[in-house]
Amino acid sequence: MPAADVVHSADPNSPEALDALRHSTAHVMAQAVQELFPGTKITIGPAIENGFYYDFDSPHRFTEEDFPKIEKRMLQIAEGNHDFVGREVSYEESKKYWAARGESYKLELLEGFKDQKLTHYSHGTFTDLCRGGHTPNTRAIRHFKLLSVAGAYWRGDEKNPMLQRLYATAWPTKPQLVEHLKQLEEAKKRDHRKLGPALGLFSIQELAGPGLIFWHPKGGRVRMIMEDWLKGEALKRGYQMVFTPHIANLDLWNTSGHTGFYRQNMFGAIEVEKADYQLKPMNCPGHILIYKSALRSYKDLPLRLAELGTVYRYERSGVLHGLLRVRGFTQDDAHIFCTPDQIEAEVEGCVDFALTVFKTYGFEKYAMEVSTWDPEKTGDYSGEAEEWERATKALEGVLSRRGIPYKLIKGEAAFYGPKIDMKLIDAIGRPWQLSTVQFDFNLPKKFDLEFVGSDGARHRPLMVHRALYGSIERFFGILVEHYAGAFPLWLAPVQAKILTITEAEVPPAEALKKTLEAAGLRVELDARSERIQHKIREATLEKVPYMVVLGPKDVAAGTLAVRRRDGKQIFGVRPEDFVERLSEEAARKATAPSWE
Ligand SMILES: [Zn+2]
Ligand SMILES: [Zn+2]
Numbered sequence: 001m002p003a004a005d006v007v008h009s010a011d012p013n014s015p016e017a018l019d020a021l022r023h024s025t026a027h028v029m030a031q032a033v034q035e036l037f038p039g040t041k042i043t044i045g046p047a048i049e050n051g052f053y054y055d056f057d058s059p060h061r062f063t064e065e066d067f068p069k070i071e072k073r074m075l076q077i078a079e080g081n082h083d084f085v086g087r088e089v090s091y092e093e094s095k096k097y098w099a100a101r102g103e104s105y106k107l108e109l110l111e112g113f114k115d116q117k118l119t120h121y122s123h124g125t126f127t128d129l130c131r132g133g134h135t136p137n138t139r140a141i142r143h144f145k146l147l148s149v150a151g152a153y154w155r156g157d158e159k160n161p162m163l164q165r166l167y168a169t170a171w172p173t174k175p176q177l178v179e180h181l182k183q184l185e186e187a188k189k190r191d192h193r194k195l196g197p198a199l200g201l202f203s204i205q206e207l208a209g210p211g212l213i214f215w216h217p218k219g220g221r222v223r224m225i226m227e228d229w230l231k232g233e234a235l236k237r238g239y240q241m242v243f244t245p246h247i248a249n250l251d252l253w254n255t256s257g258h259t260g261f262y263r264q265n266m267f268g269a270i271e272v273e274k275a276d277y278q279l280k281p282m283n284c285p286g287h288i289l290i291y292k293s294a295l296r297s298y299k300d301l302p303l304r305l306a307e308l309g310t311v312y313r314y315e316r317s318g319v320l321h322g323l324l325r326v327r328g329f330t331q332d333d334a335h336i337f338c339t340p341d342q343i344e345a346e347v348e349g350c351v352d353f354a355l356t357v358f359k360t361y362g363f364e365k366y367a368m369e370v371s372t373w374d375p376e377k378t379g380d381y382s383g384e385a386e387e388w389e390r391a392t393k394a395l396e397g398v399l400s401r402r403g404i405p406y407k408l409i410k411g412e413a414a415f416y417g418p419k420i421d422m423k424l425i426d427a428i429g430r431p432w433q434l435s436t437v438q439f440d441f442n443l444p445k446k447f448d449l450e451f452v453g454s455d456g457a458r459h460r461p462l463m464v465h466r467a468l469y470g471s472i473e474r475f476f477g478i479l480v481e482h483y484a485g486a487f488p489l490w491l492a493p494v495q496a497k498i499l500t501i502t503e504a505e506v507p508p509a510e511a512l513k514k515t516l517e518a519a520g521l522r523v524e525l526d527a528r529s530e531r532i533q534h535k536i537r538e539a540t541l542e543k544v545p546y547m548v549v550l551g552p553k554d555v556a557a558g559t560l561a562v563r564r565r566d567g568k569q570i571f572g573v574r575p576e577d578f579v580e581r582l583s584e585e586a587a588r589k590a591t592a593p594s595w596e
Contacts, residue, residue: 006020006084006086006132006134006135006136007019007020007133007134007135007136008136012140012172012173013172016133017135017172018047018171018172019047019133020047020133020134020135021135021140021141021170021171021172022047022048022051022052022169022170023045023046023047023052023130023133023134024084024123024134024135024138024140024141025052025074025141025144025168025170026045026046026047026052026053026054026168027045027084027121027123027126027128027130027134028074028077028078028123028126028138028141029045029052029054029070029074029146029166029168030042030045030054030056030126030128031074031077031123031124031125031126032070032073032074032077033054033056033058033070033166034126035073036066036069036070036073037058037059037060039058039059039060040056040057040058040059040060041056041057041058041102041103041104041105042054042056042103042105042106042128043055043056043057043105043106043109043154043163044105044109045128050169050180051147051167051168051169051170052167052168052169052170053165053166053167053168054165054166055152055154055163055164055165056163056164056165056166057105057154057161057163057164058164061164062149062164062166063149064146064148064149067146070146070166071144071145071146074141074144075142077123077124077126077138078138078139078141078142079138079139080124080138081137081138081139082123082124082137082138083123083136083137083138084121084122084123084134084135084136084137084138085121085122085123086119086120086121086132086134087119087120087121087122088117088118088119089118089119089120090118091110091114091118094110094118094120094129095107095110097120097127098110098129105154106129109129110129113129119131119132121134123138124138140172141170142174143170143171143172143173143174143176143177144168144169144170144171144177145168145169145170145177145181146166146167146168147167147168147169147184148166148167149164149165149166149167150164150165150167151163151164151165151318152164152165152318153318156316156318158316158317158318169181169184183428183429183430186428187428187430187481189484190428190480190481190482190484190485191322191481192322192323192324192476192477192478192480192481193321193322193323195480195481195484195485196219196322196323196477196480198485198541199218199480199485199542199543200216200217200218200219200493201215201216201218201219201222201476201480201493202214202215202216202219202323202476203216204322209327210317210320210327211315211317211320211325211326211327211328212326212327212328213323213326213328213329213473217493218493218494219476219493221493221522222476222479222487222491222492222493223472223476225490225491226469226472226475226476226491227308227332227472229360230308230332230357230468230469231306231308233353233356234306234334234353237304237349237353238302238304238349239304239305239306239334240303240304240305240306241306241307242286242287242290242305242306242307243307244280244283244286244287244289244290244307244309245280245286246279246280246310246312247270247277247278247279247280248277248278248280248285248286249275249276249277249278250269250275250276250277250278252278252285252289253266253278253285255285255446255447256284256285256288256443256446256447257442257443257446258281258282258285259278261415262281262282264314265281265313265314265315266278266279266281266313266314267279267281267312267313267314279312280309280311280312281311281312281313282311283307283309283311283331283333283335284333284335284440284443284465285443285447286307286309287305287307287333287335288335288443288444288447288449288463290305291303291305291335291337291449291461292447292449295450295452296337296450296451296452296461297451297452298339298451298452298453298454298459300451301337301338301339301342301451301461302336302337302338302339302342302345302346303336303337303338304334304335304336305334305335305336305337306332306333306334307333307334308330308331308332308333308472309330309331309333310328310329310330310331311328311329311330311331312327312328313327313328313329314327315327322477323473323474323476323477323480324474324477324478325474326471326473326474329471329472329473329474330471330472330473331467331469331470331471331472332467332468332469332470332472333465333466333467334465334466334467335463335464335465335466336350336463336464336466337444337449337451337461337462337463338461338462338464339451339453339459339461339462340390340462342462343390343391343394343439343462343464344394344397344398346464347394347395347398347420347437347464348398348401350420350435350437350464350466351398351399351402351404351420351437353468354422354434354435354437354468357434357435357468357469358422358424358434360589361479361482361591362482362483362488362591363424363425363426363482364425365424365425366422366423366424366425367405367406367407367422367423367425367431368399368404368405368406368407368420368421368422368423369406369407369408369409369412369420369421369423370392370395370396370399370406370407370408370409370418370419370420371409371412371413371414371418371419371420371421372388372392372408372409372410372411372412372413372418373388373410373411373413373418374410374411375410377411380415381413381415381416382415382416382417382441382442382445383416383417383441383442384441387417387441387462388417388418388441391417391418391439391441391462392418395418395419395420395437395439396408399420406420414438415442416439416440416441416442416443417438417439417440417441417442418438418439419436419437419438419439420435420436420437421433421435421436422434422435422436424478426478426481426482427482427483427484432478433470434468434469434470434475434478435466435467435468435469435470436465436466436467436470437464437465437466438464438465438466439462439463439464440463440464440465441462443463444460444461444462444463445460449461449463479491485543486543486545486565487543487545488545488589488590488591488592489545489546489582489585489586489590489593490585490586490587490588490589490590492522492543492544492545493522494522494523494524494542494544495521495522495523495544495545495546495582495586496516496521496522496523496524496544496545496546496547496548496578496582497523497524497525497526497539497542497544497546497547497548498512498513498516498523498524498525498526498547498548498550499526499532499535499536499539499547499548499549499550500525500526500527500550501532501549501550501551501552502551502552503529504552504555505550505551505552505555506527508550508555509525509527509550510525510527512548512550512560512575513525515575515579516575516578516579519579519583520583521579521582521583521586524544526538526539532549532551536549536563539565540565540567543565544565545564545565545593546562546563546564546565546578546582547562547563547564547565548560548561548562548563548578549561549562549563557572558574558575559571559572559573559574559575560572560573560574560575560578561573562578564593564595565593566593568593568596570595570596581594581595582595
């Protein structure tokens with residue numbers, strides 16, 4: 001890899017300058033750690049989104065208690081005012097340098113870079129083997145913080161030794177650091193891995209294995225609403241629902257090519273009567289078989305096949321993360337088979353559907369990217385130049401026409417076709433990759449798909465994969481964090497909770513529950529002989545949108561004392577008004593309480 005020079009950027013917040021600052025801070029952290037914990041070996045320390053990490057092999061077991069000491073030493077080093085100096089070195093020279101220091105990981109890295117230009121970057125007394133991209137001087141390094149420590153396999157391979165990864169963040173200014181730490185703090189409070197079990201939404205069970213999700217009744221209720229709404233929208237938009245098996249003969253996956261290019265993410269084959277079967281990692285081949293089950297005419301197209309399809313992917317245990325990275329999940333998957341003339345309209349339909357999803361769930365901000373091939377390396381891709389151009393033009397055309405800003409990224413597409421990736425921005429400003437509209441020039445060829453054109457000849461249809469939620473598990477996790485567990489009324493597993501003050505209110509409370517349920521509301525009754533303050537506190541923790549506190553006076557007056565989950569109270573409400581207000585708020589899918 002070519003050595004980049006020190007990054008001189010007029011804008012300290014440009015992506016290059018931020019990466020340089022963070023990676024340089026990683027050097028300083030490595031030095032501090034080696035000084036404070038003798039016997040620690042260094043490996044790699046790249047910049048990542050919003051920060052950086054460094055992987056160490058150390059006899060010391062790092063804990064958060066080490067962080068202040070490391071940070072203090074880092075600051076001292078940075079204040080030493082050292083320039084980052086890059087120097088090209090020969091393989092022999094570099095090898096001698098790292099061997100003398102017993103840096104076995106650097107020696108291993110060196111073997112991989114043998115035929116490349118090698119650079120050593122130094123500040124003060126510390127040197128690292130790296131590609132460059134640093135701040136000019138350690139002076140720029142002031143506003144950083146160590147965040148966490150985690151295990152990480154050397155080179156991400158579970159056969160290699162387990163290293164200790166120190167995560168940290170660094171920013172050009174103090175206010176930026178403070179703001180980022182505040183966001184992290186807020187993110188911690190919203191962590192779906194904590195809120196999920198606390199709110200009775202889902203769990204991961206040790207006995208069943210990691211990365212497998214158990215949806216509990218309340219989470220199951222939300223999921224059902226999410227699925228029903230999506231299916232209803234899909235039907236309105238001309239999709240047809242299909243169901244395909246979770247397991248299929250390996251021959252299918254050989255034909256699709258997944259056993260080649262997707263092998264890494266597939267579980268092993270299962271023997272069934274001397275044949276090999278495969279858990280499905282994707283729904284596409286199943287939908288293709290449905291397409292192929294009949295001779296299709298141009299009049300049948302576009303054919304939009306949709307499935308809430310559960311797939312199984314072999315994710316390494318190290319990357320599993322709550323609902324965000326799992327081993328079994330359900331995609332709101334669809335495949336559109338169409339003629340070349342129809343692609344603009346089909347892409348438009350997908351983008352429109354995705355925007356409806358974003359709006360419905362209360363996401364106002366989003367970012368879009370179009371990924372296409374690298375025109376210099378057409379040999380790496382499936383499909384003809386003309387197909388790539390037309391499809392990329394269709395993707396860009398739809399976004400431009402709708403006035404949606406997007407980034408065009410060349411060389412980022414999968415080998416089989418260009419795509420639009422849609423990221424939404426959540427309530428605390430974090431981006432999440434969600435929907436994808438992806439062309440595929442490969443599978444129609446592999447399965448020899450055809451349709452009879454208006455000219456009576458056979459043609460190959462175009463195929464588009466599209467998922468809007470992406471994975472229902474993952475999207476649900478994002479929603480939990482976006483709403484901080486306080487689902488809007490239309491999604492809330494329990495919409496109202498009736499709390500009795502004394503024993504005497506239990507019969508009228510039961511009658512009220514029946515009335516509300518008859519109106520289609522999801523209601524719970526807390527008739528325990530606990531103090532009312534305690535009941536209110538519990539319902540608040542459960543994030544139930546509306547509470548009805550039923551006491552003797554209300555029963556006598558035939559009215560309700562309503563309490564919103566944010567604490568606002570509304571007194572003297574007639575039951576029929578309560579039903580009407582809640583029904584209206586839910587029907588509108590309001591994302592904030594509409595009842596003042
Ligand atoms: Zn470096
Ligand atoms: Zn697909």
